[in-house]
Amino acid sequence: MMFVWLTLLLGRGGDRTTDTRLLLIWDGHDCWDQVKKGTTEITNVFKEHYKWYAPLFRHAPDEAIDFWWEEWRKRFRFRRGDEANMRKAWESRAAKRHQGLMHNIRENGALHDWIPDDIFARYEAFWRSPEYQTMRRANKTNRASSAGGSLHTGGSITYPATAKKMEAVKAKVKRLEDERDARIAAGLPPGPPIDEDEVWDRMAGGRKKGRIYGKGKVPKRPGRGLG
Numbered sequence: 703m704m705f706v707w708l709t710l711l712l713g714r715g716g717d718r719t720t721d722t723r724l725l726l727i728w729d730g731h732d733c734w735d736q737v738k739k740g741t742t743e744i745t746n747v748f749k750e751h752y753k754w755y756a757p758l759f760r761h762a763p764d765e766a767i768d769f770w771w772e773e774w775r776k777r778f779r780f781r782r783g784d785e786a787n788m789r790k791a792w793e794s795r796a797a798k799r800h801q802g803l804m805h806n807i808r809e810n811g812a813l814h815d816w817i818p819d820d821i822f823a824r825y826e827a828f829w830r831s832p833e834y835q836t837m838r839r840a841n842k843t844n845r846a847s848s849a850g851g852s853l854h855t856g857g858s859i860t861y862p863a864t865a866k867k868m869e870a871v872k873a874k875v876k877r878l879e880d881e882r883d884a885r886i887a888a889g890l891p892p893g894p895p896i897d898e899d900e901v902w903d904r905m906a907g908g909r910k911k912g913r914i915y916g917k918g919k920v921p922k923r924p925g926r927g928l929g
Contacts, residue, residue: 721779728784732794737883740778744792744799747773749816757804757828759797770796842868874901 726734734740747770756762762770771792780788806812808829814822828834878901 723777723779725779725781726788727781728787728791732791733883734788734791740792741795741799743774743777744770744796745803748800748803752816752821753818755821755824756800757825757834759800767793767796871901 724736724739726736726740728734751770751773754762754766756766759767771789774792774796775785775788803812804825807814807817807825817825
């Protein structure tokens with residue numbers, strides 16, 4: 703009888719383990735419910751396991767991206783069936799976090815002791831290169847190029863005016879993203895992802911005679927919403 707009693711006791715939970723990792727729930731778009739905790743661990747994974755050359759996240763080899771993902775996912779639980787969507791959301795957030803870390807090092811002198819010296823030396827050379835400087839200027843003034851637009855508007859818009867407009871758009875996008883993150887943290891529907899092109903279009907006053915300020919003539923496209 704004593705043996706049977708012990709067997710029943712152990713079978714009811716004596717050898718049961720509980721997964722205490724935080725549960726992250728996919729938000730249906732490009733993130734999860736507890737944004738800050740997930741993003742903080744993305745930063746921690748980068749700083750704990752940075753051994754690949756990747757001045758931009760998309761430059762990282764598949765080996766690196768797979769490794770960082772596995773290290774991050776070990777720290778959380780997901781709902782059944784969410785893993786593929788969480789991987790896509792993680793890649794989107796990891797790219798933004800990586801960009802932010804590089805920006806803080808390059809522009810603000812943030813500590814970079816988590817990056818091996820040989821890799822950081824290559825980063826400094828990359829940031830000084832003509833190719834990177836050209837890319838930076840293009841990104842500041844021609845974010846809409848992938849949509850088929852052009853910054854040429856008959857000479858009526860100067861580079862300083864376009865750059866100033868872009869800074870305003872970036873500030874607007876950040877505010878909208880912060881509001882969206884706050885809704886997710888509060889358990890509310892997040893709404894659709896923020897579309898930077900659409901923010902520009904609205905701040906520029908919309909389409910006029912088939913043209914948009916700062917883009918020139920662009921084809922119509924369905925709106926995705928600003929959240």
